[in-house]
Amino acid sequence: MSTQPQAKVVTLEKLTELQRNPSCIRNCCILAHVDHGKTTLADSLIASNGIISKRLAGTLRYMDSREDEQQRGITMKASSITLKYSNATREHLINLIDSPGHVDFSSEVSTAVRLCDGAVVIVDVVEGVCPQTHAVLRQIWQGKITPLLVINKMDRLITELNLTPQDAYYRLSKLLEEVNCITAGMNQSDVLTAMEQEEEHKTNYELEDQDENEDIVYDTTAIDDDDESEKAKIYFAPENNNVIFASAIDGWAFTIETFAKFFASKLGFKVESLKKTLWGNYYVNYKQRKIFNNAWKKGKKPLFVQLILENIWSVYESASSKNKEQMTKICNSLGVKLSLRDTQYKDPRPALVSVMSQWLPISDTVLSAVCQIVPPPNSLSDDRVLSLFTTDNKTYENWPEATKRLKESFTKCSASSNEPVIVYVSKMVPYDRKELPENRKIQMSSDEMAIKREEVIRKMNEVNLENEHVADCAETLNSKTESTPEPSVQFEDNCGSTEFVAFARIFSGTLRKGQEIFVLGPKHDPSSASQAELENYVRDSQNEGGIETTGLGVHALRVTIDNVYVLMGRELELVDAVPAGNILGISGLSKCIVKSATVSSTLLCPAFTALNESSLGIIRVAVNTPKSSDLGSLIKALKLLNQADTNVQVLLQETGEHVLLTAGELHLERCLKDLEEFAQVPIIASDPIVPYRETIILPPKLDRANERIVNSKKADIYAQVSEPLFSLKFSAKPLPVSIVQLLLENSVALKNLDRLLRQELELGDLIPEAKSELELFIDKFKTTLEEEGSFWGKFKDKIWSLGPNRVGANVLINLCNNYDRPSIFDLAQGNASFDWLRECDSSISHGFQLATASGPLAEEPLIGVAVFVHEWNVHSSEQHLQANKEVHDADSVNHESNSGAGSSVSCFTAMSGKLISSSRETIRKAIQCQPCRLMEAMYKCDITVSSEKLGAVYAVLNRRRGLIIQEDMTDDLTAYHIEASLPVEESFGFVSEMRLKTSGRAYPQLIFSHWAVIQEDPSWVPTTEEEKTLYGDVADTENFALKSVTKIRKRKGLSTHFKVVESAEKQRTLSKKK
Ligand SMILES: Nc1nc2c(ncn2[C@@H]2O[C@H](COP(=O)(O)OP(=O)(O)OP(=O)(O)O)[C@@H](O)[C@H]2O)c(=O)[nH]1
């Protein structure tokens, strides 16, 4: 297939001219679940600008510029293109971002949402609302941008499901209801108010109607006053023109407005009347020339069915039956033309597409709705601007006056040189340096080439060179490089040939090539100094270079912009400057921006909050090179990958291994491909490593043979240690599930709690939302403990620490009689002073962090363990020093030189170190006193599949230890929606196997959902008579948990002869009772 673009209809000059007028700019992204048709729709819009041929729209997938995107038919990166759209009254510039729908790349969606003011949400009418539809609606709501709904693949209702227009209408209404339900859930309070208002309005309206005529709603003259209430923004409602019905593949789309205009003159109704009644329970009485409601009740067809769907259905029917006469009639009545070429094919589709796309051109419908619904960049809502100003620590109100004044620059969106430049970079995109426009070879026109050729030949003849030589030289001119701008940086081999272009939005001012500007670090805080002071500060520190991190809260770096570009999908267009309101590319920032950043000409600008944190890197691989000499290239490539990918994490482990953490199998594949490209050397990746967790459970009541276990001798539950300096006693218990859940779900509140406890900030420094979130969490934590019964309730003020990393889902609880320690919540909320803490208090919590970071089974982090400190005795000062002396005498030759105060200090240092290691060991022993279990990561798996392929789906799930959670039939009873859980360990190759076994009908969507306990005891061996009878003396059946533990330990180079001897289960003296 040729990908040669047609001659461009829209010139760069035109685009740059439009860029200067913010009121005609729209920044919009396309969001949806995977495969719902984003890139296909983008193709049609791009074709309208002549960038690709209209015939290839839908098959070319222009925005999928990567080779792997084209091969797999899946978008993996968000990319932007600038388009022009003109309607009858004015010209518009639309910056359109196509985003990936696959959950592995959801962070790319965040990068798109941050730069846009509106979003086109696509829903496949057959698949309906899917998990990523929920996710993107939430992102739109959080980003406070304006959505537009496209119900796509309408053709499937006709050609695949063979629905009647009535059934199709019913299905569309249900779908719309479902989408609105999700939005309503997020906007609950706003919607309730809007609904109340609407209800009030409706009652009055109906009463008025009843006075005159029982149920007339509109006659040919009625025009309803436009009630642009807030609900218009919250709901998707066809009458508000924010719902588009489309078939991207067949190139058509319409809104209610399209048909209101189409039928207004034909039926003699006002456009406005039709706009209100074409969707809904209305029907027309042609004799009376009036529109009535209650169509269903009266057995009438609603207008939407009668005027819209039936007409579309009849075009499809005529085309598929190749009824030429009918087609000609349709063409005449619609005023469209069919070329001879379109009618020549055996396949009826070209003719159908030609008619439909002329009648209801998709690009016109979508682009005009975007221009109508999405706000221009110079009318950003207050809410949106304020949310941009809200960082982790501060809201708009907390900024100094000078910073607050920048809000006006956002709303003005002026390109004037007096306005500060404010740019947000949402990601860094790697380009081959040779492909950047300033370095690109340019194609000369044939005339230019002929002149040059003659010139060369003439010169060559002059010096009497050989003829063949002349031809060679002339040939080289076919692709002469542009002479003017020399590449600023020398090309290096391998990794050196990559240049990063920032994917950004300019909110204020004009960004120019060669401009000096500040890149603001995430911690940059303009509150503490004036602009002049800040600038002096940076100027003074210029000589030292680097990001400044002291004194005035300045975290900024002065840089020079290399070039600015207009983003054109796979291409970049070099321009001199980009004014406010546009999406742009910037080069020259790669040294100072890793993933995202704020760039501004003023240090008074706050650093906008970073995008949503990357998701849990659930699949990891260790990467290496076959030749050790290539390691340098690998390390450089890893740095580039970390910069280029918003969702990858690159770690260097203690073992020296380089590890990639990725969001899923597909993401992993893409990362490895990119890595190899960056490194230009072969890369070896280990088998994917899936993380595990460890936990403890309550001692089981039944053994493997289902016999009740009776412990005649109570197993020891305490672990203690007595050292010369101190003695410790711990025990462990599984935490209630509700508490574990609470801890896992409140990671942001826990991080803030930790910052308060480390005295990095005070409660007053938190922004109100963060503060109330933390307070809510603390309240909920305490009440949940109380709800779990009196045993847990009494510990609510005894929490010593959380772990691992002080934010995990394990809890350290203080039960020491002689140490009344304030709880972490009291300390964080300022109800208790840190002075109350006993010396070396943090060492115990440190030991707890270490113990919970690596469990006894496979050194994997723990979840759901409560550790109780029963005893912590510090021996008296004199004994203490004496003991310390003894320790030091034994340990150190130089000890005699230490005395007095010095000795006391070193004593505490020694005690602190010893306390950490002793508490770590003792806590581990206490944990081992309980039955230890492994936990595996689980995916939630959503599949929609037709009933005949249901068996195949079950078979694949069963083989991979999948569990069906829920199974529903779709509304039209043609397919099943299955929700299952699947161990991540079993997920490799799952999607391709499922597609293979269901002939591509089922596309499972995998999202990490939870950690599940593997109930099997890894240290189990048959002990009772019954167990031996059932399983043999040495257990013939495979112990799955043990197998997993051994596999992890082997991978980590740990001994595989581990033993958890202390387990209560194992120490029992077993006697049986029925
Ligand atoms: N029948 C039908 N198929 C469509 C329509 N639009 C898109 N498709 C098909 O749906 C599949 C997915 O289309 P894409 O445009 O790649 O979907 P996407 O939303 O960009 O997918 P991701 O980027 O991977 O999330 C392709 O096979 C398209 O041909 C439509 O209107 N009708």
Ligand SMILES: [Mg+2]
């Ligand atoms: Mg796509």
